[in-house]
Amino acid sequence: MTPFLIYVAVFVVSFYLVTKLQGAGIRDYTSLKTVTFGDESAVRPNRIAGVISIATIFLIWGIFTGSVLVPKPLHAPAAFEGTAEFTYTAQTADGATDDALVRVVVHPREATVEKPEVPAGDGFAKNDAAVVAQWRTVLIPWDKNDETSRKEGTKIIAINGQPTGPGKTVDFDFGSVTLSDKGTPNFEPSRGLQMESLYLPAPETVWNRTVKIFKEGFRNFTIWEHLGFSLYRVVFGFILGAVVGIPLGYAMGLSNWFRGWFDPIVEFMRPVPPLALIPLVIIWAGIGEAGKIILLFLAALWIMAIAARSGVSGVNISKVHAAYSLGARKWQIMRHVIIPNSLPEIFTGARVAMGVCWGTVVAAELVAAEQGAGMMIMTASKFQNTDIVIMGIVLIGVIGFGIDMMMRWAERHLVPWKGKS
Amino acid sequence: MTGLSIQNLSMSFDLPNGGAVQALQDVSLDLKSGELLSVLGPSGCGKTTLLNIVAGFLAPSGGGIILNGKAVHGPSADRGMVFQKGALFEWMSVRDNVSFGPRMQGQREAEYKDEVDHLLEIVGLQDFKEKAIYELSGGMQQRVALARCLANHPDVILMDEPLGALDALTREKMQSLVLKLWKETGKTIILITHSVEEALLLGERLLVMAPRPGRIHTEYRLPFADLGVEADLREVKKHPDFGVKREEILSMIWDMEEEIMGRSEGSK
Numbered sequence: 001m002t003p004f005l006i007y008v009a010v011f012v013v014s015f016y017l018v019t020k021l022q023g024a025g026i027r028d029y030t031s032l033k034t035v036t037f038g039d040e041s042a043v044r045p046n047r048i049a050g051v052i053s054i055a056t057i058f059l060i061w062g063i064f065t066g067s068v069l070v071p072k073p074l075h076a077p078a079a080f081e082g083t084a085e086f087t088y089t090a091q092t093a094d095g096a097t098d099d100a101l102v103r104v105v106v107h108p109r110e111a112t113v114e115k116p117e118v119p120a121g122d123g124f125a126k127n128d129a130a131v132v133a134q135w136r137t138v139l140i141p142w143d144k145n146d147e148t149s150r151k152e153g154t155k156i157i158a159i160n161g162q163p164t165g166p167g168k169t170v171d172f173d174f175g176s177v178t179l180s181d182k183g184t185p186n187f188e189p190s191r192g193l194q195m196e197s198l199y200l201p202a203p204e205t206v207w208n209r210t211v212k213i214f215k216e217g218f219r220n221f222t223i224w225e226h227l228g229f230s231l232y233r234v235v236f237g238f239i240l241g242a243v244v245g246i247p248l249g250y251a252m253g254l255s256n257w258f259r260g261w262f263d264p265i266v267e268f269m270r271p272v273p274p275l276a277l278i279p280l281v282i283i284w285a286g287i288g289e290a291g292k293i294i295l296l297f298l299a300a301l302w303i304m305a306i307a308a309r310s311g312v313s314g315v316n317i318s319k320v321h322a323a324y325s326l327g328a329r330k331w332q333i334m335r336h337v338i339i340p341n342s343l344p345e346i347f348t349g350a351r352v353a354m355g356v357c358w359g360t361v362v363a364a365e366l367v368a369a370e371q372g373a374g375m376m377i378m379t380a381s382k383f384q385n386t387d388i389v390i391m392g393i394v395l396i397g398v399i400g401f402g403i404d405m406m407m408r409w410a411e412r413h414l415v416p417w418k419g420k421s
Numbered sequence: 422m423t424g425l426s427i428q429n430l431s432m433s434f435d436l437p438n439g440g441a442v443q444a445l446q447d448v449s450l451d452l453k454s455g456e457l458l459s460v461l462g463p464s465g466c467g468k469t470t471l472l473n474i475v476a477g478f479l480a481p482s483g484g485g486i487i488l489n490g491k492a493v494h495g496p497s498a499d500r501g502m503v504f505q506k507g508a509l510f511e512w513m514s515v516r517d518n519v520s521f522g523p524r525m526q527g528q529r530e531a532e533y534k535d536e537v538d539h540l541l542e543i544v545g546l547q548d549f550k551e552k553a554i555y556e557l558s559g560g561m562q563q564r565v566a567l568a569r570c571l572a573n574h575p576d577v578i579l580m581d582e583p584l585g586a587l588d589a590l591t592r593e594k595m596q597s598l599v600l601k602l603w604k605e606t607g608k609t610i611i612l613i614t615h616s617v618e619e620a621l622l623l624g625e626r627l628l629v630m631a632p633r634p635g636r637i638h639t640e641y642r643l644p645f646a647d648l649g650v651e652a653d654l655r656e657v658k659k660h661p662d663f664g665v666k667r668e669e670i671l672s673m674i675w676d677m678e679e680e681i682m683g684r685s686e687g688s689k
Contacts, residue, residue, distance in 0.1 A: 318508035321478055322566075326522035326573050327498030336521070340512040417511035420555035 002076070002193060003060050010056045018048050058203060065202035066194050076193035079134040080106050083116065084174030086160050088142060088185060090125040093153030098123035102130065102140050106174070106189040109133045109198070124148050130187065135196045137188040139180070155183045201387040206394075209387040218388070219379060221371045227399065230365065230373040233289070234357045234403075237296020241353065245301045246346060249308025250338070266305055274299035274360040278367055287368035292361065299360045300353040307349020311342025344411075344418035351407040358400045373399070425452040425475070425577055425609055429484035432470055432635075443634035444470045445481070450628070450637070454576075457603050457610045457646055459624025461617060461670065463677050467635020468613045472579050475611065476502050489576060498522060501575030503566050503583045509554045515541070515565055516550040522573030533572070540568040543605070544598065560591035564598065571606060580612040584619065596622055597654055604650045617670050621645055621663060622654055629670060631677055639673065641666070 036042040062070030066078055084104045091097045100121055107113040113131045121127040124147040132138035148154040157163060159170040159177045169178040175189040197205065214223050221229075251258040252266070277298055285291035315338055323337045365374025373396050380388035411418065432445040445467045452458055460468045473479045475486055477496040486493035488500070501522075502508075509518055517524075519540060523533035541547050544564035554562060563583055570578055583599075584592045596619060603610055614620050620627050625646045631638040643666070649657045657663065 316507045318504040318506075319510065321476070321496065322502055322504060322508040322569075323521070323525075324478075324496035325476060325498070325500060325502040325575075325579075326525060326569070328521075328525040332525050336525075337510065340510070343512070415512075417553060417555050420511065 003064055006060055006063070007056060010052070010059070014049070014052045018046070018052070022046075022048065061200070061203055064193065064195050065197065065200055065205075067202035068204055069202075077190075078194050079192040079196070080174050080190040081108060081134060082106060082174075084187070084189060086172060086174070086177060086187075088125070088156045088177075089158040089161070090142070090146065090148070090154050091157045092124065092148050096124070097157070098125040100125035100142070100146070101127040102142070102185070102187070103127070104130045104132055104138065104140075104174075104187055104189070106132055106134055109135070109196075120145070132187065132189060134189060135191055137186055140185045140187055142185060150183060156185060159185065198384055198386060201390070206387045206390050209385075210391045213388065213391065218376055219371070223376075223395075226371050226376050227373055227395065229369075229371045230358075230361050231399065233292050233296055233361050233372070234354065237293050237361075238300045238350075238353055238357050240293065240297040241300025241357075242304045242350065244297075245304030246308040248301075249305040249310075250312055250334075250342075252305065252309045253312025253342075254338075262305075266302055266309075269298075270302045270306060274356065275363050278364055282368065292364050292369070295364055296357045296360055299356050303349050303353040303356065304346070307345050307352075308342060311345035311349075312338055314345055315341045343415045347407070347411045347415055347418070351404060351411070354403050354407055355400065358396075358403060362396055423454040423489050424456075425489075425611075426487040427451070427471075427475065427484075428487065430471070430474060430481050430486070431483040432467070432474065432479070433482050445474075446634035446636045448484075448635070448637055452577075452609055452611070452626075454609055455607045457612065457623060457625040458628060459612045459614060459620040459626070460628045460630060461614060461620040461674070462630035462635075462638070463632055463674055463681065465635075465681070466630040466632040466677075468630055469581060470635065471630075472581050472611065472613055475577070476500050476579050498526070498573055499576045501570035501573055501578045503563075503570050503578065503580040505582045506559070506562070506586045509562055509565055509569070511554045514551050514553060515546060515557070518554065518565055519568045519572050521569060537568075537572055540572055543602065544568045558591075559587050560595060563587065563595060567598070567602060571602065571608075575608070577609045577611065580610065582613055582615060585615060592619075593654060597649070599623055600646060600649050603646075617667055617674070618658070621666055621670070622649055622657060627670075629673060632681060638677075641670075 030042050030044065033039060033042045059070060059074075061067065063074055064076050066075050082105075084106055085101060087099050087101050089097055089099050100123070101118065103116050103118050105113050105116050115131055116129045118127040118129045125142075126145045126147070128140055128142055128145065130138050130140055142156065143149045143154060146154070156179060157165075159179075160172055162170050164170050164177075164179055166179050166181050166183055169176050173190075175187060177185045177187050180186055201209075217223060218226060248258075248262060248266075252262050253259075274295060277295060281291045281295045281298075285294050319337055319341065320333060323333050328336065361372070362374035365372035366378045369375035373392055377389045377392035377396075380386075380392065427448060427450040430445055430448040431443070433441055433443045435441050448467075448471060450458075460471070462468050470479065474481050475493070477486075477493055477500065480494075493500075510521065513521070516537060520530075520533050520537045523536070538547070538550075541550060544567055546561060546564055546568070549557065549561065554565065557565065563586075566583070580599075584595050587595060599610075599612070600623060602608075612620075612623055614623075621643060622645055624641075624643055627641040627643055628637060629639045629641075630636065645657050645660065645663060648660065
């Protein structure tokens with residue numbers, strides 16, 4: 001809740017500050033428009049908002065992970081670390097009471113710590129010691145070393161002087177102590193407001209891990225091999241899908257018989273999510289390379305077939321008529337009119353297909369793979385390496401974005417007439 | 422036997438809902454080589470159907486087309502077509518569009534280069550040879566379409582409202598260009614239009630068609646096309662006969678439109 005409130009606050013405050021400071025400076029045509037609400041062309045992304053947006057994500061990430069990127073005073077209260085002490089008051093069956101000290105060392109999860117030494121103290125209740133990792137709880141076996149025990153009717157009646165009983169909680173600076181139903185104190189060190197790095201590591205942890213993985217690789221393969229394998233599967237599967245799908249789509253756009261024959265198949269297979277085919281593909285082809293290529297082939301095939309089909313049906317009939325009137329034969333019309341005219345549609349289809357394939361390959365690798373981007377984050381999550389998981393997600397996003405940019409670039413250069421007829 | 426002969430052409434087809442349409446009924450017409458015929462009529466009179474049959478895109482249900490002594494079956498390079506818009510190949514440059522016909526016949530660049538350059542000069546696009554189609558204005562695009570058609574040396578040029586999508590000023594310039602090309606090349610031209618003025622200005626012969634079923638209503642022989650070759654088209658429009666003919670044809674078409682309206686209202 002707190003991170004969300006901070007986010008909203010930054011959004012609102014920066015909106016007022018930036019628009020106030022920036023508003024007067026711009027004097028272009030659009031800035032003179034009085035109707036901007038409803039005029040989509042008057043809405044332009046505010047660059048400063050973009051920068052602040054990204055910075056805010058890192059700020060909140062840093063605040064709640066205690067990152068070095070964010071100055072210390074801004075950090076959210078951290079989980080308690082160090083030595084916590086509290087006293088309990090035990091009462092025997094015949095009404096005698098005695099206090100004893102409990103000393104607990106709270107340590108970071110990855111450290112190992114010796115149990116602290118405490119003098120036994122006087123009275124029938126003896127002092128106790130325990131260790132516990134941050135964000136964990138520990139039961140204090142208080143009567144093990146005492147002269148009386150619970151069996152004899154002794155029980156804890158107060159913690160730090162505050163009266164308590166089974167099921168009740170006493171809070172103090174270092175955390176809280178709850179008595180279990182059987183009367184054993186359960187110490188929970190204060191959690192603070194920061195995320196446990198198991199759930200969300202600090203940005204620099206992710207970065208350091210990324211650098212390390214780029215240097216050392218992950219699970220017997222370099223990072224380039226992992227990403228390369230995923231990309232290779234996508235490209236290979238997509239090319240297979242395009243090589244079969246585009247001619248199929250052309251045939252469906254040019255022949256009644258092909259249209260009638262394949263329409264039911266294509267229309268049925270198109271809405272089936274490729275992910276739903278993973279189990280069947282694994283049953284048929286196993287979890288090896290062949291299975292993944294088949295899956296991606298199927299993911300790309302229908303999209304490319306439909307793109308090619310609509311590319312053919314999108315030909316303005318005047319163009320075909322004109323070509324016939326200019327003496328072109330069928331294959332010349334195919335080569336000079338239908339194919340170039342369908343290229344924009346095919347490129348749109350290819351962009352969609354590449355996006356779907358990239359998503360499908362990651363999912364397929366999550367299920368089973370020796371190497372690949374999806375396998376990397378799945379394996380990392382099994383070993384609770386959240387930093388690698390986050391790194392993997394970012395890398396997958398960057399590559400997906402890169403693929404789309406490349407397709408757009410190719411589209412601009414290969415079909416410059418798109419959308420301009 | 423040179424020229425185009427349209428013989429007892431009729432066209433009827435079934436509709437998916439069980440009805441039938443009589444788009445053309447017994448249309449006959451003879452065009453001598455080098456004549457310019459403009460066809461006028463209210464929408465639904467079958468003028469585009471007529472053009473598509475002559476071009477070979479549609480097979481008539483009765484009658485036939487004879488071009489230079491041979492019956493016409495299917496489209497071919499001897500009948501060039503100029504469309505209203507959207508028929509140019511956007512993926513080719515202006516030059517490649519114009520040389521499309523010769524290239525499809527397997528001619529090499531040396532064979533057609535001079536001809537293409539010459540045609541581009543006639544239509545005033547010599548400076549736009551390498552431009553992409555989508556970089557040109559609507560009027561320039563139609564000039565490319567004209568040049569592309571001429572580069573193929575067709576015997577007959579069929580124009581389906583070639584200037585319909587242009588603004589009034591560009592349209593006037595293009596009308597002069599069509600007349601100029603007609604005189605220079607001596608081609609037989611059939612031009613379909615919605616504009617009475619255009620039909621009068623360009624048509625050496627003018628055909629008014631009537632709808633339901635599509636048939637020839639009246640035919641005129643006009644002097645304005647020949648006048649327009651030499652004079653300014655605006656001067657031609659001032660000719661006393663021009664206004665008279667325009668009013669006559671306009672009221673004729675208005676009557677047809679009213680008849681259609683009355684008939685469809687009556688059938689409701």
